[in-house]
Amino acid sequence: MSQQVIASTANKARKLSAEEIAEIEHEMTLYPDKRAVGLEALKIVQKHQGWVSDESLLGISKYLDIPAADLEGVATFFNLVYRQQVGKNVILFCDSVSCWIMGCEGIKGHIKEQLAIDYGETTEDGDFTLIPVPCLGDCDRAPVMMVGPDLHRNLTPEKIDSIIKDYKSK
Amino acid sequence: MVTNPLTKNIDMSRPPLDIAAYEANDGYQSVHAIAKGLSPEDVLELVKGSGLKGRGGAGFPTGLKWSFVPRGDNSPKQKYLVVNADEMEPGTFKDRLLMEGDPHLMLEGMIIAAYTIQASKAYIFLRGEYTVSEQALRRAIKEAYEKGYLGKDILGTGFDLDIIMHTSAGRYICGEETALLNALEGKRANPRAKPPFPQVSGLWGKPTIVNNVETICNLPGILTYGVDWYHGLTKGNDHGTKLFGVSGKVKTPGCWELPLGLPIRELLEGYAGGMQDGLELRGFLPGGGSTDFMLPEHLDVTLDYDEIAKVGSRLATGTMIVLDDKTCPVGMVGNLMKFFAHESCGFCTPCRDGLPWVDQIFRDFENGEGSEKDLQILHDHVTYLGPGRTFCALAPGATAPLGSGLKYFKEDFEKHITQKRCSYKH
Ligand SMILES: Cc1cc2nc3c(=O)[nH]c(=O)nc-3n(C[C@H](O)[C@H](O)[C@H](O)COP(=O)(O)O)c2cc1C
Ligand code: SF4
Ligand code: FES
Numbered sequence: 001m002s003q004q005v006i007a008s009t010a011n012k013a014r015k016l017s018a019e020e021i022a023e024i025e026h027e028m029t030l031y032p033d034k035r036a037v038g039l040e041a042l043k044i045v046q047k048h049q050g051w052v053s054d055e056s057l058l059g060i061s062k063y064l065d066i067p068a069a070d071l072e073g074v075a076t077f078f079n080l081v082y083r084q085q086v087g088k089n090v091i092l093f094c095d096s097v098s099c100w101i102m103g104c105e106g107i108k109g110h111i112k113e114q115l116a117i118d119y120g121e122t123t124e125d126g127d128f129t130l131i132p133v134p135c136l137g138d139c140d141r142a143p144v145m146m147v148g149p150d151l152h153r154n155l156t157p158e159k160i161d162s163i164i165k166d167y168k169s170k
Numbered sequence: 171m172v173t174n175p176l177t178k179n180i181d182m183s184r185p186p187l188d189i190a191a192y193e194a195n196d197g198y199q200s201v202h203a204i205a206k207g208l209s210p211e212d213v214l215e216l217v218k219g220s221g222l223k224g225r226g227g228a229g230f231p232t233g234l235k236w237s238f239v240p241r242g243d244n245s246p247k248q249k250y251l252v253v254n255a256d257e258m259e260p261g262t263f264k265d266r267l268l269m270e271g272d273p274h275l276m277l278e279g280m281i282i283a284a285y286t287i288q289a290s291k292a293y294i295f296l297r298g299e300y301t302v303s304e305q306a307l308r309r310a311i312k313e314a315y316e317k318g319y320l321g322k323d324i325l326g327t328g329f330d331l332d333i334i335m336h337t338s339a340g341r342y343i344c345g346e347e348t349a350l351l352n353a354l355e356g357k358r359a360n361p362r363a364k365p366p367f368p369q370v371s372g373l374w375g376k377p378t379i380v381n382n383v384e385t386i387c388n389l390p391g392i393l394t395y396g397v398d399w400y401h402g403l404t405k406g407n408d409h410g411t412k413l414f415g416v417s418g419k420v421k422t423p424g425c426w427e428l429p430l431g432l433p434i435r436e437l438l439e440g441y442a443g444g445m446q447d448g449l450e451l452r453g454f455l456p457g458g459g460s461t462d463f464m465l466p467e468h469l470d471v472t473l474d475y476d477e478i479a480k481v482g483s484r485l486a487t488g489t490m491i492v493l494d495d496k497t498c499p500v501g502m503v504g505n506l507m508k509f510f511a512h513e514s515c516g517f518c519t520p521c522r523d524g525l526p527w528v529d530q531i532f533r534d535f536e537n538g539e540g541s542e543k544d545l546q547i548l549h550d551h552v553t554y555l556g557p558g559r560t561f562c563a564l565a566p567g568a569t570a571p572l573g574s575g576l577k578y579f580k581e582d583f584e585k586h587i588t589q590k591r592c593s594y595k596h
Binding site: 030031032033035036037038039040042043066073074077078079080081092095096097098100101102133134135136137138139140141142146149150151 | 257258259265266301336337339342358415418455489494497501502505512
């Protein structure tokens, strides 16, 4: 019985796409062993799929021959590996000390009101996910947040409104 | 005479210099000097003589650290250089400026460091969120390969070097150098026991040097303009210039390259413009979230590693966080405790269990539910989480603002207990 369960889990592995494999293979040339490429592979898959599903994780585990439990250990350690589906745009909201002094709590309140989501949640339309992040290294222009790869500085409620509008129309 | 070797090429209103423009402004001269006959031992002596101390927080002498790497025919053939570009210490925003503003400076510094320890592979461990730095560095690396500063037999020296970009995926603990090595090896980023130190047994068990971005960026100047010039830069006891930042409610927050040894007052009141109108200075963390508070009475202390240590704090990253009189000190320390509790890697018990306990007490204080007993528990944790009691320096770092906050802002903690609320909130 238990053997069957194990077998069916392995079967759930998703076959990685040719693009994903090409990028993982490239990373493998940069490190002396396969295990080191685990995090890179998780990030590559996330770039293509938006997040890392169980099926993707098992797919990487199979491809790199890293035990799924080890890979899951790495995936869950790092904040920026998403093991749940996220929205089209991930907001990384800095709530560290300089941003806190400069009033980031009020800005967060405004985002919460406008998007009707709190930390860890995704808007109903799937446009935005809100996640807290430690100091983004731009403290002289606090409060600060990222939307996807882009940094937004000196945030005000008005700026938040226009940022939300911009990304919605993208 | 160059007085700002770290930022002389930086102008954030335009893209960073490309390799031709960088070379035109003395760029890569040090690599040519190496090609003309500087041996690894020569470079090591220069860096030792410069007195450069690590800019990543601990302030360890760079030349001394390098000298621990085994040399000679009997040493392991593969050695590694790793640049710690994981900048995530709350209130720290200096390495970003160097990487976005002048990526070639860091690459030139990496070539010098790698040559000295004879490492043929160097990894840049870059914080994943630093997308602009990543692009700038990738472009610069490509240019440096094309010009023969990277790759095989660099400028005919017989020395090979590949630079590899590793972008991380969050977690402050990755900045701790042994946790960083585990992360690079594809493992969970828990710190390693020391000894063995990475200089002897680091990445994949090979001799490895981990240096901070800013430390590395000091190297080209030392080789190009000389040790005497470097010694002439400082206004104090420690050598060179350093990036200093100020954030919080000052008039002109920012980051500047200044000689070491200036009075703190000159940074806070001069460069940062002093406090915003209507606000008074209550205190400041001199070098990021893991440093002890200093007070207005310390404004004439100079920006030197030893001088700041004398008043019980650390220069560390040199990026100051300013507390004003309308911001609650208890809230500020509480914010830092939330950060440290969240970023604990969970490996050792005092930190894994202690920091969330501390964090919870601060939440209680915030809600007017703090008691004298809680205050005592906070005091106890300054000891329990202190140096030597945990597996790495993360938890001791947390005790710096905690212990000094409890000491300097005692009346604010008391007020939260007696008034059962935060009196800074209206
Ligand atoms: C929790 C923790 C986080 C750290 N984060 C960083 C970091 O982001 N960047 C850095 O250069 N050093 C960081 N350090 C210090 C490194 O462990 C190490 O001392 C430094 O990279 C050495 O470089 P240096 O000698 O050039 O200063 C951290 C240390 C600890 C304990
Ligand atoms: S002190 Fe904290 S971060 Fe360091 S090893 Fe222990 S649990 Fe991990
Ligand atoms: S505290 Fe928010 S960017 Fe540094």
